[in-house]
Amino acid sequence: MDFAFDLLQTMIKGLLTGMVYSLMALGLTVIFGVMRVVNFAHGEMMVVAMYLTVFAFGVLGIDPVVALIPVAGILFLFGYGLQRIVINRFINVPEHMQFILMLAIAIILVNACLMLAGPDAQGVQLDYSLDSFEIGSLLLDKVRVYAAAGSLLIAFTLFLFFSRTRTGKAIRAAADNYTGALVVGLDVKRLYAITFGIGAACVGAAGVLTVMIVQVQPFLSVEYTLLAFTIVIIGGLGSLRGAIAGGLLIGLSEAVAGFLLDPSLKSVFSFGLLILVLLVRPQGLFGRAP
Amino acid sequence: MRDIAPSIRQRLFGEIPRRGWIGLAVLGIGLLLTPWIEPDFVPLMVLIFYFAYVGQAWNIMMGFAGQLSLGHSLYVGLGAYAAAIFYIKTGIGPWAGLFLAIALATAVGGLIGYLGFRFAITGVYFALLTIAFAEFCRILFDHLQFFGGSGGLYLKVENRQENDLFNLRGSPTMFYYVMLSLVALALALCRWLLSGRLGHYWLAIREDPEAAQAIGINVFRYKMYAVLLSSGMTALGGVFIAFYYNNLYPEQTFSMGRSIELLLGPIIGGIGTLFGPILGSALLVLVGEGMTDVTEAWQLPGLKQILYGMAVLLIVLFLPGGVWPWIARHLGLVKTGDGK
Amino acid sequence: MSAALHIDDVSKSFRGLRAVQNVSFDVPQGAIHAVIGPNGAGKTTLFNLIAGAFKPDKGAIKLGERRLDGLRPDQVCAAGVGRTFQIVKPFKTLTVEQNVTIGALHRTRDVAEARDQARSILEQLGLFEMRTMLASNLTLPDRKRLEVARALATEPSLLLLDEVMAGLRPTETDHMVAFLRQLNARTGVTILLIEHVMRAVMALSQHIVVLHHGEKIAEGGPTEIVRNKAVLDVYLGEATP
Numbered sequence: 001m002d003f004a005f006d007l008l009q010t011m012i013k014g015l016l017t018g019m020v021y022s023l024m025a026l027g028l029t030v031i032f033g034v035m036r037v038v039n040f041a042h043g044e045m046m047v048v049a050m051y052l053t054v055f056a057f058g059v060l061g062i063d064p065v066v067a068l069i070p071v072a073g074i075l076f077l078f079g080y081g082l083q084r085i086v087i088n089r090f091i092n093v094p095e096h097m098q099f100i101l102m103l104a105i106a107i108i109l110v111n112a113c114l115m116l117a118g119p120d121a122q123g124v125q126l127d128y129s130l131d132s133f134e135i136g137s138l139l140l141d142k143v144r145v146y147a148a149a150g151s152l153l154i155a156f157t158l159f160l161f162f163s164r165t166r167t168g169k170a171i172r173a174a175a176d177n178y179t180g181a182l183v184v185g186l187d188v189k190r191l192y193a194i195t196f197g198i199g200a201a202c203v204g205a206a207g208v209l210t211v212m213i214v215q216v217q218p219f220l221s222v223e224y225t226l227l228a229f230t231i232v233i234i235g236g237l238g239s240l241r242g243a244i245a246g247g248l249l250i251g252l253s254e255a256v257a258g259f260l261l262d263p264s265l266k267s268v269f270s271f272g273l274l275i276l277v278l279l280v281r282p283q284g285l286f287g288r289a290p
Numbered sequence: 291m292r293d294i295a296p297s298i299r300q301r302l303f304g305e306i307p308r309r310g311w312i313g314l315a316v317l318g319i320g321l322l323l324t325p326w327i328e329p330d331f332v333p334l335m336v337l338i339f340y341f342a343y344v345g346q347a348w349n350i351m352m353g354f355a356g357q358l359s360l361g362h363s364l365y366v367g368l369g370a371y372a373a374a375i376f377y378i379k380t381g382i383g384p385w386a387g388l389f390l391a392i393a394l395a396t397a398v399g400g401l402i403g404y405l406g407f408r409f410a411i412t413g414v415y416f417a418l419l420t421i422a423f424a425e426f427c428r429i430l431f432d433h434l435q436f437f438g439g440s441g442g443l444y445l446k447v448e449n450r451q452e453n454d455l456f457n458l459r460g461s462p463t464m465f466y467y468v469m470l471s472l473v474a475l476a477l478a479l480c481r482w483l484l485s486g487r488l489g490h491y492w493l494a495i496r497e498d499p500e501a502a503q504a505i506g507i508n509v510f511r512y513k514m515y516a517v518l519l520s521s522g523m524t525a526l527g528g529v530f531i532a533f534y535y536n537n538l539y540p541e542q543t544f545s546m547g548r549s550i551e552l553l554l555g556p557i558i559g560g561i562g563t564l565f566g567p568i569l570g571s572a573l574l575v576l577v578g579e580g581m582t583d584v585t586e587a588w589q590l591p592g593l594k595q596i597l598y599g600m601a602v603l604l605i606v607l608f609l610p611g612g613v614w615p616w617i618a619r620h621l622g623l624v625k626t627g628d629g630k
Numbered sequence: 631m632s633a634a635l636h637i638d639d640v641s642k643s644f645r646g647l648r649a650v651q652n653v654s655f656d657v658p659q660g661a662i663h664a665v666i667g668p669n670g671a672g673k674t675t676l677f678n679l680i681a682g683a684f685k686p687d688k689g690a691i692k693l694g695e696r697r698l699d700g701l702r703p704d705q706v707c708a709a710g711v712g713r714t715f716q717i718v719k720p721f722k723t724l725t726v727e728q729n730v731t732i733g734a735l736h737r738t739r740d741v742a743e744a745r746d747q748a749r750s751i752l753e754q755l756g757l758f759e760m761r762t763m764l765a766s767n768l769t770l771p772d773r774k775r776l777e778v779a780r781a782l783a784t785e786p787s788l789l790l791l792d793e794v795m796a797g798l799r800p801t802e803t804d805h806m807v808a809f810l811r812q813l814n815a816r817t818g819v820t821i822l823l824i825e826h827v828m829r830a831v832m833a834l835s836q837h838i839v840v841l842h843h844g845e846k847i848a849e850g851g852p853t854e855i856v857r858n859k860a861v862l863d864v865y866l867g868e869a870t871p
Contacts, residue, residue: 038414089607095413096358100557101606103550107599114592218592222546226425229418268429271422278419279409487735487744494721494732501719504681505784506707506736 009138010259011252016140018251019148020209023155024224025231025243027202030158033238034175034195037087038095040102043225044109045200049075049207050216051117057124064124068150068208072201079200083193106221114218123215147209154205155244158198162240171195175238203228223267230274236287245285249273317474332462338575339469340531345555345567346476347523352553353562354484354492355516356499357406358417361424362524363548365395369525370532370543371431374443377533388529392522398423399521400514407510421546428544438538445536465534472530473568476523480564492516496562554598558605560612569614574598632818633694633710633787634659635680640689640699642679649675650686651844657788657837659694662814662821664831666855667841668864673824674716676841677790680822681713682706693788707736712786714777716793716824720765726752727761729776733783748783755779755809771802778806782813788820795827807833832856840864 024046031039039045052071056062087101131142162168174181174191181188231250235242253273254266277284344366351357372394373387402423406416432440483489491512494502499509532538542548559570581594609616635657642650650672657663665673678684680691682703691698698706707713721729730748731741738744752758755775760768765776774794781789791810795803807830814821825831831838831852838855840848842864848855855861 086603086607096352096356096561097606097610099358099360099414099417100602104599104602104606107550108596108603111592111595111599115590115596119591219547226421226546230422233415233418262433264432265429268426271426274422275405275419275426278411278415278422279405282409282411282415486741487739490728490732490735490741493724493728497721497723498719500683500703501715501721501780502732503703504707504713504715505733505780506704507732508702508704 005137007256007259010255012138012140013144014252014255015248016144016148016251017213017255018248019151020206020213020247021227021231021251022244022247023151023209024203024206025228025235025247026155026158026240027199027204027206028228029232029235029238029240029243030202031196031199032232033240034171035192037196038099038102039199040099040225041106041109042203042228043221043223044106044113045075045078046203046207046210046224046228047113047216047218047221048078048109049204050211050220051113051122052204053208053211054117054122054124054216058122063126064208064212065146065150068205071208072205075204075207076197076201078197080193080197082200083196084189087196088189088192106225110218110221113221117218119218121215121217124211126212129212141213143212147212150209151206154202155240158202159240161198167191167194226267227270230270232284233274233282234277234284236284239284239286242284242286317470332466334575334579336462336465336469336534338572339466339473340527340534341552341555341571341575342568343469343472343476344524344527344552345559345571346473346480347520347527348553349556349561349563349567350480350523351516351520353556353566354489354496355513356496357403357513357517358413359420359520359549360417360546360553361420361422361549362520362552363544363546364420364424364427365399365521365524366528366531366548366552367424367427367431367538367540367543368395368398369528370538371437371443371528372525373529374445374532374538375437377445378443384529384533388526391525391529395525395528396518396522399517403514403517407513421549424544424546424549428540431540431544437540440540442537442539445533459533465530468530472527477564477568484564488512488515493562554602556612557602558613560614563612563614565618566612566614569617570612573613574601577601631710631785631787632660632820635788635820635822636690636692637676637680638690638692640676640679640686640691642675642684642686648844650679652689653841653844653846654689655839655846655849657820657822660814660818660820661836662810662823662834663837663839664823664825664835665839665841666825666831667847670843671841672844673841674792675844677713677792677824680706680790681711707784707786710785710787711790712781712784712788713790714774714781714792714794716796718770718773718777720768720773720776720780722766723764725762725764726757726768726776729765730779730783733780736784744783748779751779751782754813756805771798774798775806786819788822791821791823791825793824793826795825795830798827800829803827803830804833806830810834 024042028039028042031037049071052074053064053067056067056071057064082105086105126143128142132139133142133145134140162172170181170186171191171194173184174186174188178188181191227250231246232243233246234249235244235246250270250273253269257269258266344362348359348362351359351362369388369391372391373384376382376387376390377384402420405411406419411419431437437443480489484492491502491507494505494507495509495512503509555571555574556567557570558573559568560566578594578598581597605612637653637655640650640653641648653672653676655663665676667673675684679686680698682698682701682705686699689699693709693711696709698709698711701709721732724732727745727748730751731744734744734747734751735741738747749758749761752761755778757772757775757779760772765773768776774797778791778794795806798806810821811834813819821834823831823834835852838850838852839846840855840858840861847860847864848858850858
């Protein structure tokens with residue numbers, strides 16, 4: 001009976017973590033879904049957000065939950081600027097050049113973090129870091145619950161943005177039909193920049209929420225980039241629902257794999273799933289068939 | 291019976307443009323250089339040759355068959371571990387072990403290629419597939435005690451004074467010549483291939499696979515050739531690197547960082563060109579070394595990589611064809627309208 | 631080299647859209663036939679079916695005695711079919727000569743021999759002076775000629791030309807027509823062309839097949855076809871009742 005209980009506990013923990021993963025993946029899928037740009041610097045942007053949060057907390061004394069909006073805002077501006085100034089030139093260029101560009105940006109970002117913050121792991125020690133909610137006999141870490149709740153809220157806001165607001169709908173139009181959007185007078189360049197900004201803001205928010213749970217190190221970025229891609233491919237590149245589903249699925253599978261086998265083997269499962277999806281259904285669970 | 295020798299000679303040396311002679315001259319200098327250069331430079335040169343060699347191998351898959359591999363450290367690792375384990379368990383030297391290494395890497399490369407091409411996985415999906423396989427192996431080797439696990443695999447370092455070419459135990463100078471020969475052989479091989487039907491078909495596939503098919507090219511088969519050759523060649527580099535450094539750790543050997551390192555040379559030098567990877571690797575290692583001195587003085591870790599990143603950024607933005615074609619054009623080494 | 635083409639009750643649908651429906655016709659060995667019809671009639675789909683880019687849902691395609699349906703595009707080329715694309719696909723970063731040489735490599739392994747072959751074809755098509763130019767630097771009419779040259783280098787017995795005259799000026803069209811006539815006379819290669827440029831269709835083809843909404847609505851000699859009521863209705867719109 002203990003085993004089943006521990007498993008349940010692990011699974012819930014996995015789902016909570018998965019929700020934050022989903023937010024991270026949302027950023028990536030939005031960028032790809034709209035602009036067909038593969039953001040290899042995704043994990044790096046997340047790590048930057050994590051470091052900003054650590055800085056805000058350690059030096060300025062700002063709680064991560066409060067820092068969420070400003071940090072996401074900074075990432076938004078960064079994404080917007082990056083798209084406008086650099087990436088814009090690469091929309092119609094061979095794919096591999098695009099990746100290499102993003103790779104270069106990733107290398108610069110992560111090593112800037114290394115240079116400024118050093119290689120040691122750093123984190124955010126909150127007053128409530130060790131507290132938990134008690135639901136029956138289940139113990140849920142407060143930080144995980146807050147992080148998951150925050151992610152859910154942001155994801156919901158994103159849904160609303162794309163379905164209710166003018167800009168959101170305009171972005172979807174541009175994603176569906178680039179030329180058509182131009183013809184009806186949409187400023188596609190600006191929309192693309194906004195989209196990239198939103199994607200960056202999402203991953204930034206995910207970073208803020210994640211650093212409440214884990215410590216940050218510069219080269220964590222590679223893991224996160226891979227994770228984001230795994231989730232997005234499994235869920236379907238360009239699908240918001242897919243990002244959520246994929247994130248929860250991976251969060252769950254990682255937790256269960258770590259529980260049943262060895263924690264260090266958790267990614268093996270995810271990669272296996274990735275390879276399977278690529279072979280059997282490359283468009284993912286919710287993606288459009290290529 | 292076709293007379294092979296004249297045609298080989300023709301394809302290797304026929305119509306050598308000016309740049310070819312310059313290349314040969316550089317090679318000659320390289321061969322004679324060691325007595326004169328300081329001992330400190332020899333390990334540096336070994337590193338340049340290594341990156342030039344694996345860069346060339348990677349280039350075959352990317353530049354000629356148009357498939358982006360971001361997990362090439364997989365083949366380095368497989369080659370390195372295969373030969374190292376073989377040597378440790380049987381005492382048989384790397385010249386036999388390398389067959390095992392190449393066989394293993396080619397099998398895995400073939401698998402990845404097959405999965406990619408049969409199932410029409412291209413572009414970003416293919417790149418991610420390559421990353422997934424490399425990461426998978428990293429974690430796998432980390433857990434397999436047979437290969438030393440995460441603690442690492444060590445080759446006994448003996449006789450650094452005597453040069454035992456048979457077992458690849460020796461001074462950096464010995465490795466200097468070994469790696470230089472590898473680079474030279476790789477260059478000759480690529481030149482030979484490019485001037486033949488295989489190379490032409492690769493270029494066609496890289497340009498436009500659909501049009502290539504319409505003129506009778508079996509795209510799947512030729513892409514497979516590229517992947518098999520690329521993975522096998524890379525594994526060979528792995529074998530030598532194992533015996534040079536004498537230690538292997540899955541965390542490092544199969545890491546994405548290593549995969550990225552080895553593709554920076556060809557990108558900066560020029561994808562799809564013969565001399566691009568060599569020039570690019572030389573630039574990177576030399577600039578990198580210069581940077582290391584600076585960063586050590588200033589205590590700024592990561593600065594070197596930032597500069598690498600910026601260099602790639604600048605190249606991608608302003609010289610997407612790479613440094614080598616630009617230099618070649620400006621030195622008049624190529625006719626305009628051409629591009630190799 | 632020449633062969634006859636047999637299209638036998640071929641159909642192809644894409645997710646409910648019937649692109650080609652029960653189309654049958656023959657092109658005798660050495661003939662020049664044309665396929666015409668309004669946009670969306672299924673002409674390029676038909677070419678793609680012949681060339682192996684798609685498999686027909688139903689029906690058979692034969693070149694001489696050999697079944698083509700179900701073969702890969704490179705196998706179809708090996709069987710003797712050369713094709714051009716509606717939107718030209720040159721190997722952009724390669725030279726004109728390299729483009730055609732690669733085509734010629736289909737018939738010989740030796741690059742030098744292929745290059746000689748290529749040069750002779752380039753000369754016939756008036757592209758010899760441009761042989762060292764990059765394909766990306768060519769004008770559209772020249773790119774179309776390059777596409778034809780490259781297909782010819784594979785020594786086809788059937789040549790599928792997809793709108794090679796589109797975008798050409800009248801004099802250029804006449805040159806291309808003359809070239810194709812001479813080619814057909816000299817080598818006997820069977821030619822099937824998709825064309826909108828009626829000038830070329832009338833000048834070249836011995837027989838015309840008309841497609842509309844994926845179906846064959848008429849077939850016959852040029853003079854018959856231009857007077858055929860069904861064809862006129864399709865192109866000009868039906869007369870108001």
